[in-house]
Structure formats: structure tokens, C-alpha cells
Amino acid sequence: MLGSRIKQGRVVAGLSLRDVGLAVGLSAMAISKYERDVIKPSSETLLRLAKTFGVRTEYFFRQSAVELTEVEFRKHEKLSPQDEARALEDVRDRLERWIELESIVPASWPRTFALPKRLPAKVDSYDVVEAVADQVRAAWQLGTGPIGNLIDKMEEEGVKVILTPHDGGKKFDGLVAKSNGHTVIVVGQEWPGDRQRFTLAHELGHLVLHGRVAPDLDEERACNRFASAFLVPKGEAIRLLGASRSWLEPQELYMLKHEWGLSMNGWVYRAQDLAILTKAVAMRHWDFFASQKEGANSWREKEPGEPYPKECPRRFAQLVYRALAEDLIGESKAAELLALPLVELRARRRMDAPNATGCY
Template structure:
């Protein structure tokens, strides 16, 4: 078991056999023997291996194995096979901690993910997607207001959201089914940590679209990618809110208006321009004029002024403390799942100032 985990940790760290050997001070063949299970590393060696791979030693012993089934990458060709494998391993390591925590509860604290009942079976046009999104929001009691934290909202509904450290520009999202050894399954969506918040949110909403719409679009007239983009826009900024905030009929829009709405709803300015057209607030020609100006300013590459803050999921951290309070997990397990040293964990648990710890 340790053998395979060493290999996974090495691949996730993007290290070759010899690169890892060099850092640990042994030959690449010695590493290979560890990975094949021919030799078991001493605890001193394990500590060195963990440091070199950027994991905690517990990683090598973790018993909750998670498998990613039907992984679907959203990526460019530049994001090759090796990068995909390394990323999958990183995502699995994060998913394992979460599923171990959920497994410690006698009853899952989250819902089992399921599309709301009674939704239409077929989508004939893009306007149907807007109505569909409103029905989904209603069924999940989200109302028509901005969704403050999409990550926590989706996780409460039973979707596993993994925010992973991946800087490769070719990566734009991953969906999969995470399966545990004891047969639990969760739909999983991964987005990159470094993206602006509006991009993370649009990707999450788009992937939610795939989960809810895939079967409803099969053999229909709509392109699945376009339908999921439409769903993402509608889910983040419902038509009724768009019309209320922009007005029913406009000649044009002000940039500052779009900027403020971006920050209220966590949907990009470009996304708001599209929503204005989709909800018939502006005409097709007004839209095209605005898009041309928007591009000329270089805003398609990077939108102006402050970016929308990244998602800051709190649900899992909160569940760690809930599990701790009910004695489902130990203090050391809590610190391990949170990925922080014991000392810092004690301070955080007591809500003590962390400045002293940070200075050390």
C-alpha cells in the first residue's frame, strides 16, 4: 500500500525517480524499489520522502482510498497526459481527506446529490435553459438573489468541490465521480485555486449544468457546451434579476454598471453583457457594439479594476469542528484533515490570535 502511495505522491509533485532520489539522498533505483514494494522505507526515510513530495507522512498510510471514475477534463491540448495524471493524483489526495471526514459521521451531514424532481425532460431552445435554471434555483430554495458562496452551496447539495493548486493555463476544469472503497459515490468538480472568483464560479455553474442537463439535451437540438454556458449565466444571474437591475429595455450599458453587477453577483462583466442580450434588455446590434469596445480595451483577456474575490469555502472546515465536537474524529485527525500543524490547530480551535504562530 505504501509503495503505491509513494509513487502517487512523487507523480503529484511532478518529480522523476532520480529527482526524488536526489532530494532524499538515495539512488533512483532505491526509489523504484520503494514504489514496487520490494523494500519498505524506514520512518526517517518516509519523513524525507514526504518533505520532498510536499505531503505529510500520514499521506502514505491513509486508508481511505478514492477512485476518480469517468474523469472529464476541460483543457487545451497543451495540458498533456503527464500533467493530467499529476493533477488527478492531487485531486484524489484532497478528495480523500473530505470523504474520510464525511465517512466519520454516522449520518452524512450533506445531501446526496440529485437533480430536483419535476424538472422538464427535454430542452428545445436556449430560453428553456433560463426557465430550467429558475426552476432549479427555486427547488433548491436559492431565490433570485446573488449566491454568496457557490462552493459551499454546491457542497451542501452533495457535490464535491475541489479547489486545486494548478497553475497550467491549459487546465480549465475537471468533473468525475469520486468513489470510496465502501461504495459511496459523489459527483466531483475541480477548479483551479489561482483563478479569479468569477471564473471559478462560472466553471462550477457550467459543470453543474452538465450534471443536470446532459440527459435532457441528448439527441436534442442544442449543443451541450452552449447550453451549459447559458445555464451558468442564468444560474449566476437569473433573468428576473437582470431585468430588474438593468431595466427592461436599454439602448446601451455603462461599464461601471457592469463592474458593480459583477461584484454583486460574481459573474464577469463579459458574462453580464451576454445576459443583457439573452434577457432582451439590449438588442443584438447594441450587444455587438459593446463587445467590440470591450475587446478593443483588452478586457477580454483581463477585466478592468479589482478582480472578483476567489471562492473561500468554509463548509468543510466547519464540518471538521462539528465532527470533533461530537467525538467522531480525534484532535490529530482534525489537524490532519485541515492540513495544519497541531500547534496551529490548538490556537485556531481556541480562536487565539495566529500572529504569534505565524512569526515563529
Template sequence: ERVRAARKAQGLSLRALAERVGLSHEMIRRYEQGKAVPSASTLHKIADALRCRSDYFLRPTLIGEIKPAFRLKRRLPASQRAMIILRVQDWLERYLIIERILGLDAPFEFPDGFPYPVRQMEDVEQAAIALRNSWQLGLDPIATLVELLEERGLRVGVISGVEAFDGCAFEVEVGDCRQPVLVYADNYPGDRQRFSTAHELGHLMLRVEGNLDEEKVANRFAGAFLAPQPSVIRELAAMGSTLTLSELAHLKQKYGMSMQAWVYRLRDLGVVSEWSASRVFAMFRERGWHKTEPGEPYPAESPRRFENLVLAAYEEEIITTSRASELLNMRYIEFLNRYQHLRGGASIALRRGHKRLDKSAQGWHPARSAAAD
């Protein structure tokens, strides 16, 4: 079944894969149906042809159905949608393996009152404030959105090399429950990544009722979560009657939200008119700023939890070098060159109740590489 899924994700027919591997299409069919078992060398050839690691075919199945929380963009070809889901499956299975090794595979728990019911756009503003309150964020800018989501228990991943893909939230069958995961593309500026991530968070955290457009609701939530209405009003109170490009650039850097997203946000809140907003967008298009905005780009963010768990287990000699490189989807020699210095490294005692990783204990936590007070 995994051979078939990987083949479909690459958009290959049975005959096309057979030609790449040098076998008959009937033999490939037998592999897919479980009626024959390929040799190790044949499995490597199939993996190379399907652009994946051979351990993907040997890994135990930890997850069931993977369902987009809303939908992948319709303009994506079916083969690209299948490839995205395959990559999510591969990444998430590796994530779940290291969590189980470390005894950290707790399910994500939605805050009380979420998914939040939305019957009108004004409810979105309330939902964003409610989520911030539940997570005790206040109204200040969110410094690192991906880190925040990982701290709150969401599994977050990145996908490379898929055109016309910004991100997507998925509901994944793990054991006897469905778990949310969030994946975004890593080939966009940091401000766009943050907005896409907040947009997908909206799909997870909101329950849209009635005839509201779910994409517009998610966009409104992204703006409201990154720049809450009280914060917007406070920022504007310190400015004059007009908003300059330099002030927009300042807001972009402060809140990690693009200049164009800020204009949409101000329009949604009725601070600027539809006509004024359209003039700004037209100017951005004329100057090519709709693709690359002027000024300093906002830095991209990266998920850290999965990699940190693997490296903590490797450093404490709980997993082998081969296992660690497999989990991080890296070649053995590449992993060694980058991380061998961590093996058996000395731990530093931490104060404030932090515990050093104890291999013999139940429910231990990876040690953090931080200096003591």
C-alpha cells in the same frame, strides 16, 4: 500505487525520483509494485520529493476512479492533469474521513428531473429555472454560490497553483456509487470563480443531447443560473434604452457575475446584437479590462463545510490535534497556532431545534458557534 500516482503527477521518471531520494530506481520500482516497504525516514524523503504529506501514502483507499464530468482543458499538460486528479483524490479522501468519523457521509442526491435533458439552447434557460425552483431559490441573486452548493450536499474544494485551470466537476467512485464533486481554482477574481463554479455545475446538472457544444451549453447555464432571464428583464426595465458602464458594474456587484459575462448574457437573450457586444469586448481589450475589469473587484468565495467539520470534531475532542492538522493538510505547529483556542471550548445552547454535538449519539450534527436568541 500511491507512490506511482504521486510520481506521475509530478512528471517524474523512476530515475528522477530515485535521484531526489538517494535510492536506486529499482528500489523505487519495488515500492511502487508493493514488493518492498520503505522505512519511515525514506517515506518522508519520498513525500518531500513528491511535494505531498507522508500520511497520503498510509491512508486507506476510500475512492476509486476519478473521472472529469466533462474534460480538463486540452491545453493542460498530462502531468498537470494528473496532478489535479491527485490533489482531488487527496482532498476528497480527507473529506470522506471526517464525514465518516462524524457519521455524515450521505451521498449527494440530484433533484428530481436532473440531470436535465438539453436538446436545444432554450432548454438551458428552463433547466436553470427548474434547478432554482427545486432548491427554492426564487429569482433573486445568489449571495454565496459555494455555500449554497455545500448546503445542497455537493462537496466543493479549491486548488492552488495550477495555471490555465479554472475548475472542473468530477464523478468519483465512492463505495458502490459514483458521487459528484466540484473543484475550482482560487487564483481568480470572485466573479470569475462564481462563473466557473456555475459552469461546472452545469456539466453535472445537464444531460446534453444531439450535436450541441457542451462547453457552450455549460456557459449558457452559468449565466442563466446566476442571472435568470426574468431577473434580467426586470433589471433592464428599470434602465433606459442604453446600458452604461456604471450600470454594468452595478449588475456585476449585485449578481456576482463579471461585466463581460453580463454582455454575453444580454447577447444570448437577444437584448443586444452581436455587433454591439463585439464592440464592447473590443473596448475592454483595448483598455486591458478583459483581464482586470474597472471598479471594485467582486470578493472571492471559499468552501467552509470540510474545515468546519474538522474543527467541530477537534473542539469536541473527538479527534486529536495531530489528526486535525493532518486532515486539514497543515503542519502541527501551524494548526496549534491558529486553532488551539478551540479545544474544549464551551458550547452555546441554540434554539430553533439545533442540537449540541453528542459524541454518544448516532447521526449527530456539529454544534454551530452562534449566539442564542
């Protein structure tokens, strides 16, 4: 038990047995023996291990009950096995803290995600994907307008959203996983907000569409279509762009991006999907975007102007402070849950280092 926690801590920190041995002044073999529970580290060694991994010693004694299943990675290049292991260990660690917090604070929100009722059993066209996206919006009472903070909304619906810094140098966008009834969506922390939102909506697409997509429809493409339809419903896109266009101005796309949190490139795709642009006209946009530069990159890779603000989960940190206010937990437990040094937590409590986003 202790051994597997030591291993988890090491993997999340991205260290080899040898690195850890050097850092704490022991052999790699000794560390390996701790991890296999062959020998037990002294409390002094444990303290040094905690320091090396950047965790609190309580980390080693937390009950680890989290098993991740149905993991679906969204990535454009392959993550190395080490990066994948780090990302998954990080998710496990954060999920454990979530579950512990939920056992302390009384619930005032749905703890488990449920699919909207009366979804079609079979999704055999992109029109049906559009209809399903509308159904989810209706079930979540989102109306047809722009969705402000998508993470807040998903958390209200019982999805746990985790931002991870372990994105393998931006090779990984997101993943969806389940664990003992918890539904988790993980997003890379470093992406701009519009990219994070698309990933969140894409992963939501997997949750909603999985097992329904007809064999001749590609699930990845269906989830992309779901994501754009969820972010910008068809009727709104046609109202804003018109039913047929021969060119979309960059400034127009830039304003729409900031209003709806869908990238400029995403808007062109959306317009093509809805036949507002013909395929040939959409191609002219791609060629134009490829020819325009933002720094060293083309507009295909990096869009011009201000990036859309990053998304940030707030609920977890709010609940920690609520538990602290009601004396359900003490300061050291709060610091452990937030993975903050105690001094930092105290500074935030005194509002010396206020943090409105809750991102930590």
C-alpha cells in the same frame, strides 16, 4: 498498496523519480522499486519521502478507495499530461480526506447530490436550459436574487467542492467527477471569484444537463447558458437592464458584477442571450472592451476595478474543528485531514492564526 501511495505522493508533488532519489539520497531505480512494491522502504526513508512530498507519513497508509469516473475537464488550452495527473491525484487525495471525515462526523446534511425532480428528459433549446436553471434554483430554495457563497450552497446540496492549486498555470478552469456516489466539482484556486463562480455553475450544468441535451445543441454552450441563467435569472436580468438597450455603461456593469458575482463580460453575454442587446450592439461592447486596457491586458482578459472576491469552501474545515471539539479525533488526525503542520493547527486552535475562510 504502499507503493501506489508513494507514486501518488510523488505525482502530486510534481516530482520525477530522479528528483525524489536526489532528495532522499537514493537512486531513481530504488524509488521505482518502492512504487512497484518490489522493495519496502524503511521507516526512516518513508519519513524522508513524506518530507519531500510535503505530506505526513500517515498519507502513505490511508486506505485509498477513490476511483474517479465521468471526468469532464473545462479548459481553454490543453493541460499537459503531467498537470492533468497532478490535478487528478490532488483531487483523489482531498476526496479521500473528505470521505474519512464523513465516516467520523455524524451527518447533518445530504451526503449525496440528487438531481431536482421532474427535469425535462430532453433539452432541445436554450429556452429549456433557462427553465432548467430556474428549476434548480427553486429546488435549492434560492429565490431569484444573487447567490452569496456558491460553494457553501453547493456543499449544502451534497456536492463536494475542491479548490486545487494545480491548474497547469491557469490552463484549467474546473472539472466535475463522480466517485462511488460522491459528486465532486473542482475549481482552479487562483482565478478571481466571478470566474470561479461561472465555472462552478457551468460544471453544475453538466451534472444537470448531461444525457438530456439534444444532438443539435452543443453541451458546452448549453452549460454556459445554464451558468449565466443560474447566476442571474432571466426575469431579474430584464428587470435590472430593461427589455432593450442600446448601450450598457461600464460602471453599471461593474456594480452588477459585484452584486451578482457574474463578470462584466458575462453580463454583456447575458444581455445578448436575452435579446436585450442585438448582436450588432453586443459587438460594439466587445470592440470597446478590447480597446480598453487594464495594465497590459484588455478588458476582455482582465476587467477594470476590484476583482470579485474568491470563493472558498468552509464546510470541510468546520467539520474537522467540530470533530476535534467533540473528541472524535485528536490533534494529529485533524492536522492530517487539514493537511496542516501540527504547529499551524495548534496556532489556529489558540486563535493565534485565525482563518475565517477555512481555505487552507
